[in-house]
Amino acid sequence: DGGITQSPKYLFRKEGQNVTLSCEQNLNHDAMYWYRQDPGQGLRLIYYSQIVNDFQKGDIAEGYSVSREKKESFPLTVTSAQKNPTAFYLCASSPRRVHNEKLFFGSGTQLSVL
Amino acid sequence: GQQVMQIPQYQHVQEGEDFTTYCNSSTTLSNIQWYKQRPGGHPVFLIQLVKSGEVKKQKRLTFQFGEAKKNSSLHITATQTTDVGTYFCARGGGADGLTFGKGTHLIIQP
Numbered sequence: 001d002g003g004i005t006q007s008p009k010y011l012f013r014k015e016g017q018n019v020t021l022s023c024e025q026n027l028n029h030d031a032m033y034w035y036r037q038d039p040g041q042g043l044r045l046i047y048y049s050q051i052v053n054d055f056q057k058g059d060i061a062e063g064y065s066v067s068r069e070k071k072e073s074f075p076l077t078v079t080s081a082q083k084n085p086t087a088f089y090l091c092a093s094s095p096r097r098v099h100n101e102k103l104f105f106g107s108g109t110q111l112s113v114l
Numbered sequence: 115g116q117q118v119m120q121i122p123q124y125q126h127v128q129e130g131e132d133f134t135t136y137c138n139s140s141t142t143l144s145n146i147q148w149y150k151q152r153p154g155g156h157p158v159f160l161i162q163l164v165k166s167g168e169v170k171k172q173k174r175l176t177f178q179f180g181e182a183k184k185n186s187s188l189h190i191t192a193t194q195t196t197d198v199g200t201y202f203c204a205r206g207g208g209a210d211g212l213t214f215g216k217g218t219h220l221i222i223q224p
Contacts (some may be wrong), residue, residue, distance in 0.1 A: 033186060033211060040123070042202065042216035043157070058211075100145050100206040105156040 003027065006091050006106035007106055012114050013078065021076045021109045023091035032074035033103065036060060036089040046089075049069060049074055078111060086112050118143075118205050120215035129222050135218035137203035146179060146186040147208045151217070152199040160188075162206075186188040192222075198222050 004025045013019045025032065031050045035043040042095055045058030049068040064103025074093075078085045089109045094101035119138045127133050137146060144163045149157040161170055163179035163186060170177045176189045190197055200219050204212040 031211075035214075040216060042120075043214040045203075045211060045213075048211055062147075102159040102162060103149075103157070103212060104146060105158070107156050 004091060004093055004104055004106035005100075006089075006109050008109060009107070011111045012108055013111060014079045014114050018077055018079050019111070021075045021078070021089055021091075021111070023076065023106060024072055025074075025093045025106075026072060027093060027095070027104065028071070029093035029104070030071070031094045032068070032102070033092040033094075034058075034064075034066065034074070034076045035090045035092065037090060037108075043090065046076065117213040118146075118203055118213060120203055120218055122218055124218065124221065127193055127222060129195060130192050131153075133193050133197070133220055135188050135201050135203075137188075137215055139184050139205060140187045142183050143179075143186075143205050144183075147204045147206060147212065148186075148188055149202045149204065149214075150176060150199050151202065155199075157202060161166045186223045193220070193222050195222055195224065 005024045012088055030091050033048040034046040035107055037043050044060050046064050047058055048064040049055035052068055052071050053064050063079055065077045092103040092107040094103050121136050147162045148160040151157045161172045161177050166183050168179040174191045178187045200217040202214050202217045204214045206212050
């Protein structure tokens with residue numbers, strides 16, 4: 001069953017803690033993306049990667065880090081430097097390394113601060 | 115990336131009424147995509163428009179791209195409860211990928 005898998009579905013972070021959100025795809029897509037969704041704010045791009053071992057900052061990269069060691073995986077770490085991490089995080093992928101491709105989204109991770 | 119403005123932010127309709135959401139840009143769009151997100155779900159791609167003046171239909175949904183390629187609309191005829199959700203437009207072609215509007219929340223009263 002092909003698709004994008006995000007885990008966990010819900011995640012809680014303590015003050016000063018780093019947490020990592022998982023995103024795995026078996027669609028053989030080149031490009032992967034991380035978006036943050038806040039109520040009334042739409043989707044804002046955090047990071048994207050068009051190829052293994054390469055990634056670019058999006059509009060709101062501060063306080064986040066990513067890696068792309070494998071084509072299938074694009075984990076996002078929310079660091080302690082991100083002071084307002086509570087949000088719904090969506091991972092997405094697209095087939096090719098062009099910016100007009102449609103996106104396929106995972107089911108998201110809701111991150112909350114304890 | 116360059117922003118796209120969506121209006122209205124919220125729309126309440128009675129079941130069976132029509133619904134329209136608009137997406138506007140101050141600059142020319144190379145293409146526009148539309149997504150639907152059900153409550154508690156994730157965005158799902160609906161359609162992409164590329165050509166000036168393009169009109170595409172999917173059952174009760176009609177998508178239009180303006181002649182100047184600076185605006186787009188999504189119209190739903192005779193809404194049903196299954197249409198509930200948030201509809202996003204997104205502009206493509208920028209160096210940092212898709213830029214999403216803030217979405218229109220469609221609320222349907224039976």
